[in-house]
Amino acid sequence: MRVVVPFDAADPKTRLEDALAADERADFARVMLGDVLAAVRAAGHDPTVLSTEPLDVDASVTVDERPLSAAVNDALTRDGATAVVMADLALATGDAIARLLAADGEVVLAPGRGGGTNALVSRHPEFRVDYHGISCRDHRRIAREVGADLEEIDSFRLATDVDEPSDLVELLLHGEGEAASWLRERGFALVAGEGRVRVRRE
Amino acid sequence: MRVVVPFDAADPKTRLEDALAADERADFARVMLGDVLAAVRAAGHDPTVLSTEPLDVDASVTVDERPLSAAVNDALTRDGATAVVMADLALATGDAIARLLAADGEVVLAPGRGGGTNALVSRHPEFRVDYHGISCRDHRRIAREVGADLEEIDSFRLATDVDEPSDLVELLLHGEGEAASWLRERGFALVAGEGRVRVRRE
Numbered sequence: 443m444r445v446v447v448p449f450d451a452a453d454p455k456t457r458l459e460d461a462l463a464a465d466e467r468a469d470f471a472r473v474m475l476g477d478v479l480a481a482v483r484a485a486g487h488d489p490t491v492l493s494t495e496p497l498d499v500d501a502s503v504t505v506d507e508r509p510l511s512a513a514v515n516d517a518l519t520r521d522g523a524t525a526v527v528m529a530d531l532a533l534a535t536g537d538a539i540a541r542l543l544a545a546d547g548e549v550v551l552a553p554g555r556g557g558g559t560n561a562l563v564s565r566h567p568e569f570r571v572d573y574h575g576i577s578c579r580d581h582r583r584i585a586r587e588v589g590a591d592l593e594e595i596d597s598f599r600l601a602t603d604v605d606e607p608s609d610l611v612e613l614l615l616h617g618e619g620e621a622a623s624w625l626r627e628r629g630f631a632l633v634a635g636e637g638r639v640r641v642r643r644e
Numbered sequence: 645m646r647v648v649v650p651f652d653a654a655d656p657k658t659r660l661e662d663a664l665a666a667d668e669r670a671d672f673a674r675v676m677l678g679d680v681l682a683a684v685r686a687a688g689h690d691p692t693v694l695s696t697e698p699l700d701v702d703a704s705v706t707v708d709e710r711p712l713s714a715a716v717n718d719a720l721t722r723d724g725a726t727a728v729v730m731a732d733l734a735l736a737t738g739d740a741i742a743r744l745l746a747a748d749g750e751v752v753l754a755p756g757r758g759g760g761t762n763a764l765v766s767r768h769p770e771f772r773v774d775y776h777g778i779s780c781r782d783h784r785r786i787a788r789e790v791g792a793d794l795e796e797i798d799s800f801r802l803a804t805d806v807d808e809p810s811d812l813v814e815l816l817l818h819g820e821g822e823a824a825s826w827l828r829e830r831g832f833a834l835v836a837g838e839g840r841v842r843v844r845r846e
Contacts, residue, residue, distance in 0.1 A: 474837065512672055535798075537798070540796055541798075553800065553817070553818065555800075555814065555840065556810075556813060556814075556840025556841050557813065557817055557834070557836070557841035558840075575836040576817070576834060576836050576841050578817065579817065579834075595802050596737075596739070596740055596743075596800050597798050597799070597800055598755065598757075598798050598800045598802075598803040599798050600765050600800075601800040601803070605840075606840075608758075611758060611759065612757065612758075615755070615759055615778070615780065615781065616755065625655035632759070632778060632781075634759070634778050636779040638757065638758025638759065638760075638807075638808075639758050641779050
């Protein structure tokens, strides 16, 4: 199956600006992308990066400057059965990706925290994405409207996109790739206190 | 296997005090407990509530006034192979619980967001819990120290304990039990905006 990894190369990870400087955010986004590509390969597939601009990365790259939904819908139209895996799923492992790709729904959704759709598979010719708003709810509706058999994957690793400082906690706790090491090398560590654990930078 | 559901009957869910009044929090905690018990039963097991005080609930109840870790460790010592499932896993389904119980590690952990341990199975006579601090990290260490074969379950439904207002988003999006209905009946709804979805109350 074709596995597409959309990547926004311009000013990535702006919601991490309290934790990382702009050049660090760009580096971190690239390191997370590398981890996602490695997880797709560990699941036995050859990923294609769908990038907003040309990118020097060890994978095939398709450049599409349009917004995310338009670019992904073009890939779905062109390629038939396709998986779409977000580039910031730095907790993803080969096992988690394999579970996504092995699910046999015509549409398979891996919801993200906060209503997103972090990964999906479409084997239905009429299914289209709309990442704006509460996309996992919209994708359920679109699947229903086109008559696609829908399945959802219950995965914490795929649900955890790394967008906000609190997400760095999960990466430090559970990350098995380069992104977790990248954070540790830059002084990020866990702090236990009241309620949930936080990160601090030394 | 014995499945224990710890429940703190005194002033539950204090971190939801910005969203719910004290009597509502007590009600909500009971409704979530009911959903968890239903999920355990849907997985084919008969749950026991481990409560800090006597409780009128449709399940067998063991009363233990001690702090969580002491009470759970007593259950682990007494009962042999035991699963411990937190009472606020309102997204848990029979499938998610069945996956936990089917994993064959001597110690099986289902990490929670923010470093917690939302569910576990112990089949090792020396494994003990310590829920204080970054418990999932501590439980990995304890399993290693007693020489137990460790397995982790990758489940968003088990990772999502409902503790803070942002967790209500996940319950409204993915809850299949009574707790999600309870919230909707009290006017909670999703709001899409910049970044992740939030809840508001009408």
